[in-house]
Amino acid sequence: METREYTVEAEEAGMRIDAFLAGRCSPELSRARIQSLIRAGDVTVGGVDTAAAKRRVKEGEAVALRVPAPAEPEPEPEDIPLTIVFEDADLVVVDKPAGLVVHPGPGNWSGTLVNALLHYCGEELSGINGVKRPGIVHRLDKDTSGLLVIAKTDMAHRSLAEQFAAHGSDGRMVRSYRAIVWGTPVPAVGRIETMLGRSSSDRLKRDVVAATQPDARQAITDYRILAGAGRAAGAEASLVECRLATGRTHQIRVHMAHIGHPLIGDVVYASGFASKAKALEEPARTTVEAFRRQALHAAELGFVHPVTGDAKRFSSDLPTDMRELAAALGIALSGNQQP
Structure with a gap:
């Protein structure tokens, strides 16, 4: 709820209050919208509610208008194909x-x-x-x-x-991801354990932060190289499996960038690697530059069924765009993309 305060000027004296406010708020709020706010009790004059749009304002009067935050629309059903x-x-x-x-x-x-x-x-x-x-x-x-x-x-x-x-600590939940990253992580199997929080330079990003930062949360990612490093025109890339021991926003993307192997296509966390793509020879360069998302796929999901108690496990092959990316970078999948 936003409150706006106005003082009636001499040339505005005698105007209807709805016209006065519409003039002050145009074009953001229409006169009809102002009238509905008046009827809802969201307009006061001198601290006293007024529900009459025809009330005339006087010079020097303090008029306050409360503007509710826009109502977020409820989602509507849409016929969008699902797998x-x-x-x-x-x-x-x-x-x-x-x-x-x-x-x-x-x-x-x-x-x-x-x-x-x-x-x-x-x-x-x-x-x-x-x-x-x-x-x-x-x-x-x-x-x-x-x-x-x-x-x-x-x-x-x-x-x-x-x-x-x-996060799988009790053996019920299993989640693993496939990522195509720049370079070859060392060691080939490892654990990344840091504190993650909001970036100080960009509120939409996450970053490795000090434990003293108020929003710092522990983040743990286990990774292993699935496919030996490919080399295309001098640029190395690897297919990596990542398993989450915690579930923080952007966790895999931040962690892989933190160890120097960001996800290919990640415009947020791999911006410093744009030169690597430009250095590639064709057709690898065109494929990488056309890849418009982070190369990350949730390949495995396992959990205990809430009703039957059965252990459920599902897997998803790498999508076509990531297969094509791997091929362009010389990564031989050889079935390693399977969970």
């Missing part, structure tokens, strides 16, 4: 393509996974996260592809949320 990996009465597992936003938000009020799920599942989604995130237990970045589980019932949502919170 369903598994489904029963309690949950559904989907293979999300790169470019699909998980839930609505500023700039993405439509065309999201939630819009697609509302069309596909109707009202069969957990309501724990509210109308804007029905059934959503976890998420992937817009440009990360791969496996997601969505809860249809509140009971399933609570059970899955507990498993995600444990």
Whole structure:
């Protein structure tokens, strides 16, 4: 709720209050919108509410206008194709393509996974996260592809949320990702353990920070090289498996950049490696420069079914764009992309 305060000038004296405010707020707020705010009790004169749009203002009067924050629209069902990996009465597992936003938000009020799920599942989604995130237990970045589980019932949502919170420490949850990174990590198998928090230079980024930073959270990523380093025109790249022991925002992207091997295509955390792409020979250069997302795929997802207690495990092959990227960089997959 924003409060705006105005003082009536001599030339404005005698105007209807709705006309006075419309003049002060034009073109942002229309006169009709001002009148609705007056009727709602969001306009005061000298600290006293007024509900009469025809009231005349006097010189020197203090007029305050309360403007509620814009109401966020509720997501609508949209017929967006989904790749369903598994489904029963309690949950559904989907293979999300790169470019699909998980839930609505500023700039993405439509065309999201939630819009697609509302069309596909109707009202069969957990309501724990509210109308804007029905059934959503976890998420992937817009440009990360791969496996997601969505809860249809509140009971399933609570059970899955507990498993995600444990990050596999109790043996129930398994999550692994495939990433194509610049260079060859050393050692070939390792653990990255840092504190992550908001970047001091960009509020949309995460960074390795000191433990004393107020929002610092422990982050642990285990990685191993799956395919021996490829070499295309002098630039090395590797296919790496990453397993999460914690689940922080952008964790894999930040951690791999932190050890000097950022994800190819990551414009946020690998911007310093643009020269590597430009140094490649064709056709590798064209392929890498045309790759418009971080090379990250959620390839494996395992959990205990909330109702049956069965251990469920699902896998997703590397998508076509990452296969083509690997081939262009000389990475021989040889089945290593499989979970």
